[in-house]
Amino acid sequence: MQLADTRDVQQAFANLSEKQALDEYNFEHFRTKHLLNDFKLTASNRGILPGELAPDFKLPQVGGGALRLSDLRGAPVLLHFGSYS
Amino acid sequence: MRFVDVVIRQAHPGPGARPYDTFDAKFHDAERYQRDAHIPWPVLVDDLEGTVHQVYSGLADPTYLIDADGHVAYFSMWTHGPTLNASIDALLSQGGRGVVNGGIDHVVHLLPSMTDGWKGIRRGLPQSFTDLETAAPGMASGIWLGYQLRPVIAPLTLRIDPLPTPAKIALALGAGFIAYRAYRALAD
Numbered sequence: 001m002q003l004a005d006t007r008d009v010q011q012a013f014a015n016l017s018e019k020q021a022l023d024e025y026n027f028e029h030f031r032t033k034h035l036l037n038d039f040k041l042t043a044s045n046r047g048i049l050p051g052e053l054a055p056d057f058k059l060p061q062v063g064g065g066a067l068r069l070s071d072l073r074g075a076p077v078l079l080h081f082g083s084y085s
Numbered sequence: 086m087r088f089v090d091v092v093i094r095q096a097h098p099g100p101g102a103r104p105y106d107t108f109d110a111k112f113h114d115a116e117r118y119q120r121d122a123h124i125p126w127p128v129l130v131d132d133l134e135g136t137v138h139q140v141y142s143g144l145a146d147p148t149y150l151i152d153a154d155g156h157v158a159y160f161s162m163w164t165h166g167p168t169l170n171a172s173i174d175a176l177l178s179q180g181g182r183g184v185v186n187g188g189i190d191h192v193v194h195l196l197p198s199m200t201d202g203w204k205g206i207r208r209g210l211p212q213s214f215t216d217l218e219t220a221a222p223g224m225a226s227g228i229w230l231g232y233q234l235r236p237v238i239a240p241l242t243l244r245i246d247p248l249p250t251p252a253k254i255a256l257a258l259g260a261g262f263i264a265y266r267a268y269r270a271l272a273d
Contacts, residue, residue, distance in 0.1 A: 012140045020143070025135045026094050026104040030216040038145050042162050042191055047142030047149075050160060050188025054151045057137045059091065059129035062115050067089070067127050070155060076181045077087045077151040078173070080164065081138055083096035084114040085205045085213060 009057040054079075086173065088126035092118055093138040096145055097217060099209025105133055121204075146198070153181035158188070165194040166245035196242040203232035 013019065027034065041047075048054055058068040069077070092115040098104045105111040112130050119128040131137045141147065142162065150159040150172055159172040168190050175185035206213045206228060217225035231238065241248075248256070 009140050013136045019139050030097050032220040048157050050157050050184040052157050062119050062128040072087050073155050076176050079089050079149040081091050081093050081147050083093050084118045085095045085097045085102035085209045
């Protein structure tokens with residue numbers, strides 16, 4: 001599929017299958033189903049695959065301001081997702 | 086090479102790590118996340134719905150390498166230092182563009198979490214421990230044990246360079262020896 005150069009994360013989220021609702025995403029208790037879901041997501045290649053354009057986003061930054069992913073073009077980026085807990 | 090972190094939902098909620106119901110609470114934890122881990126690069130905060138996180142897989146601990154043109158060069162589904170390090174080298178050696186190292190690592194790398202995951206779980210104690218132990222018996226206590234053994238096992242489990250071949254052979258022989266002794270002990 002040819003992706004536009006301005007592919008946006010909001011558009012990708014709107015088209016996402018099996019996305020989690022707010023209270024499901026921010027679960028109260030870690031359960032077996034969460035671990036199994038991670039295995040399922042891994043097996044189903046969930047995410048942005050190699051060669052695809054990384055959907056652009058702009059998020060608030062600790063310390064002030066915000067950062068847009070596409071503003072970093074011109075150099076490779078390591079993008080890590082992590083949880084406080 | 087630029088580095089960026091995005092803070093996502095609570096992975097192991099508990100009294101000291103409540104599920105987020107306001108963006109301010111999530112932002113506050115992101116500040117502590119950056120400070121406690123001494124992260125020198127930008128730390129961004131995803132929205133409460135996890136819009137960016139869910140689009141970028143929704144996995145517990147993924148890392149992407151994005152090339153200079155904005156395309157995914159490598160996707161480490163369960164962040165793993167050695168393969169990421171090798172992929173960074175490969176990406177830089179080809180001018181920062183293109184897919185590297187097969188493009189994707191599906192391997193469920195649990196050893197880093199078994200060594201360092203306690204740092205996260207302890208923020209939600211005691212619920213985070215009992216929830217994980219109930220969900221996957223032995224995992225929470227194993228993570229606690231791994232953290233206690235960190236000085237011994239971290240050079241192996243948290244390394245960022247691929248193991249040299251002689252070390253892989255030595256580990257395989259050691260595992261084989263332990264398995265053999267266990268088999269003999271059970272057989273006797």
